[in-house]
Structure formats: structure tokens, C-alpha cells
Amino acid sequence: MRPTFAQLEAFYWVSRLGSLKEAARHLGLAPPTISLRIDQLEAELGSPVFERAGRGLILTQRGETMVPRVASVMEEYDKIRSIVDDNWQHSGVLRVGVPETFAQACLSDYMRIIAARYPALRLEFAVSTSSELEQDVLHRRLDIAFAINPTGDPKLTLVPLGIQPVVWAAAPRFNLPSPLHPSDLRGIVIITNPPPTPMWRQITEWFRQAGLEPHVICRCSSPTVVAQLVSTGLGASLLPRRLVQKSLAAGILRSFESALPLHPSRLFAIYRFADSDSITQEVIALARHAMAQTRLVEPEEN
Structure with missing residues (x-):
């Protein structure tokens, strides 16, 4: 079994973006090319990595197992590119979900900070309730989201950012x-x-x-x-x-003031555990900076 880098790259972006069309657009290729690479990868593995779900694709159990390993390959490839080409920067699409309070308080500052750090990165923002944003990350409709009091899921990583008064x-x-x-x-x-x-x-x-x-x-x-x-x-x-x-x-x-204790509104960054990479961590760090400037959250009391 010798999958090629092109096949793994196609698998990674289809798994992240949820469709052949979006992966093709991101990679600058035709959808049939992406489809062929996925077919070749599945032939190499001897089992499918995706199942159709309406107009999109969902990972099979084997595909879910592969995602974190392929993500690490992609991250190492990005590091190699940055060494070989000093002018290379993160590019492509990053889908970010934010609640309305975040959008009103610091989204404009956040967009400016990201644009200054990653000018080649194309941002797509979704504004919704925290519960909907969490589900959108879980089902790969978003890459990362900022949400209040998420319920949590084993597939998600939750990064605490502070208390929203x-x-x-x-x-x-x-x-x-x-x-x-x-x-x-x-x-x-x-x-x-x-x-x-x-x-x-x-x-x-x-x-x-x-x-x-x-x-x-x-x-x-x-x-x-x-x-x-x-x-x-x-x-x-x-x-x-x-x-x-x-x-x-x-x-x-x-x-x-409340006569009874209030459950605190804790703001978290959430992303799929399998999708952690350097850009994800940097985007969260930049969000911390934007929230500090606008005083959106307060630090958690020990």
C-alpha cells in the first residue's frame, strides 16, 4: 500500500471541507481530479474512506482514524514549504464561527489582525448561536468556532478563553x-x-x-x-x-445583581481534535489578542 501525497492531500481537504467541489476549489483542481484521487486512495487501502450524505461526504470509521495522521503529514509539509520558500504563506479558506456578542464586540478587530498576519488566507465567517456553532464544527461545516458553554464531544477540543459577563x-x-x-x-x-x-x-x-x-x-x-x-x-x-x-x-x-448563583458564561474556542495544526493554534492566539483589546471576556477566577 503506497498512497501518494496527492491522494492524501485530496483526502485531507475533502475531509475538512466536506465535499469534492470545495476541496477542488481550494486546491485549484477540477472536481473529477479530486474524485479520481480519492478513488485511487480507496483502491490502495482496500476500503472506502467516505460515504455519501445528501450532497456532501462523511468519513467512514477508517477515514476518521486516518484524519489525524494525514493532518500531521500536511502540517509537516507546510513546515517544509515555509523553509524552502520564505515567501510562502498560509493560504486557502478558513471557516470561522462566532456568536453575536463576539461579532459585535471584536470581529472587525479580529479580521484585521488575521489579515495582517495571513494576507493570503481567505476567511469565511458564520454568526450563529453557540449550540449551532458547536454542531457545525462537529459536522465539519466550520473549521473553528468560538462558543459559550459548549456541551462537548469526544471529537472536539475545547480551549477556554475566559468568562463573558x-x-x-x-x-x-x-x-x-x-x-x-x-x-x-x-x-x-x-x-x-x-x-x-x-x-x-x-x-x-x-x-x-x-x-x-x-x-x-x-x-x-x-x-x-x-x-x-x-x-x-x-x-x-x-x-x-x-x-x-x-x-x-x-x-x-x-x-x-442575582440573589442566586448564576452559571458562568465561559467562552471557548472549539475545533475537531483531528484537525489541530499550527494555523488553528495561531488563529486562537489572535482571537485572544482581539478579545483582550475589546475586553470581551474576563479571566477565570482561581
């Missing part, structure tokens, strides 16, 4: 006390992201500490829109402080 917020007209107890919100609409998002879990866990459930719930998938609805006086919510700081400063909203 959250506050209970509501319009002054509700005349709520501080510290705030779940019983104080009886009859007030609780506006939240739908399950299984971190916001939903935090709010329901807070109420259950008091043996209560929210009386009336309004679900909205966008944290930014949740903050807007709360600002118009339609209800209360547990929100990232960064998302509502302007409304708090203007007196449109009030923030409240």
Missing part, C-alpha cells in the same frame, strides 16, 4: 429589586434563545434553583434581537453585559 436586564418601568430573585419575575415575560442554547440553559437553571419555572417565555434565536426586545420594555432576560452596555449607560435598561 452576563446580567439580568429589564426596563426601569418594571421597578424590579436588586438583587433579583426568580420570584420577582412572576408575571414578567422572559425573553430567551430557544433550547438547547446556553442562554436557555442558564435561565432555566437559575429559576430551578428556586423550584420555579418562568411564567411566560418568549423564544428568539438572536441574542441581539432579544436585547432589543428587552430594551423596548417587553420583558426581562439574562444577557451578555457587552450586548446591553449602551442601553444600560443611557438608562434605557437597568441591570440587576
Whole structure:
């Protein structure tokens, strides 16, 4: 069995991007060429490495086993290229997922920092809820994501980045006390992201500490829109402080201390364990720098 580098390269990018078409576009080749290389690799191995799933491809068990080993080959190849050609830089596509608070607070700074470090790298950003971003990384729709309180999976690596401060917020007209107890919100609409998002879990866990459930719930998938609805006086919510700081400063909203412990909002970088490489680690380091500049997170207390 002697697979060629071209076959392994095709396998690596199809496994990372999820389709022959995307791998071909990344490598500057025709899709039939990529398909032929995968067929040749499978013939060498004597077993398939991909199965079709709708319009995309998913790894077989043998393919999953191969990914980290082939990834290490690709990383070593990148290092060799950087030695041979001092002008060579990381290029191609990097698919990054971020939650809305990250997007508002520091995405523009983050993009500038990455562009300065890797001008040949093409970035594709997805903005979504943390739970959706985690699933997108798990199923290879994203290369890396930044997410709040991910549930975790054996295939994923979670890198802690800090605590994102959250506050209970509501319009002054509700005349709520501080510290705030779940019983104080009886009859007030609780506006939240739908399950299984971190916001939903935090709010329901807070109420259950008091043996209560929210009386009336309004679900909205966008944290930014949740903050807007709360600002118009339609209800209360547990929100990232960064998302509502302007409304708090203007007196449109009030923030409240909590009478019960709040589950902290921990921000993590997440990527598939098999896909770890030098660019992944560098991108996470650059994210730390962008978040420090914008004070998006606070350090974890020991």
C-alpha cells in the first residue's frame, strides 16, 4: 500500500471541507481530479474512506482514524514549504464561527489582525448561536468556532478563553429589586434563545434553583434581537453585559445583581481534535489578542 501525497492531500481537504467541489476549489483542481484521487486512495487501502450524505461526504470509521495522521503529514509539509520558500504563506479558506456578542464586540478587530498576519488566507465567517456553532464544527461545516458553554464531544477540543459577563436586564418601568430573585419575575415575560442554547440553559437553571419555572417565555434565536426586545420594555432576560452596555449607560435598561448563583458564561474556542495544526493554534492566539483589546471576556477566577 503506497498512497501518494496527492491522494492524501485530496483526502485531507475533502475531509475538512466536506465535499469534492470545495476541496477542488481550494486546491485549484477540477472536481473529477479530486474524485479520481480519492478513488485511487480507496483502491490502495482496500476500503472506502467516505460515504455519501445528501450532497456532501462523511468519513467512514477508517477515514476518521486516518484524519489525524494525514493532518500531521500536511502540517509537516507546510513546515517544509515555509523553509524552502520564505515567501510562502498560509493560504486557502478558513471557516470561522462566532456568536453575536463576539461579532459585535471584536470581529472587525479580529479580521484585521488575521489579515495582517495571513494576507493570503481567505476567511469565511458564520454568526450563529453557540449550540449551532458547536454542531457545525462537529459536522465539519466550520473549521473553528468560538462558543459559550459548549456541551462537548469526544471529537472536539475545547480551549477556554475566559468568562463573558452576563446580567439580568429589564426596563426601569418594571421597578424590579436588586438583587433579583426568580420570584420577582412572576408575571414578567422572559425573553430567551430557544433550547438547547446556553442562554436557555442558564435561565432555566437559575429559576430551578428556586423550584420555579418562568411564567411566560418568549423564544428568539438572536441574542441581539432579544436585547432589543428587552430594551423596548417587553420583558426581562439574562444577557451578555457587552450586548446591553449602551442601553444600560443611557438608562434605557437597568441591570440587576442575582440573589442566586448564576452559571458562568465561559467562552471557548472549539475545533475537531483531528484537525489541530499550527494555523488553528495561531488563529486562537489572535482571537485572544482581539478579545483582550475589546475586553470581551474576563479571566477565570482561581
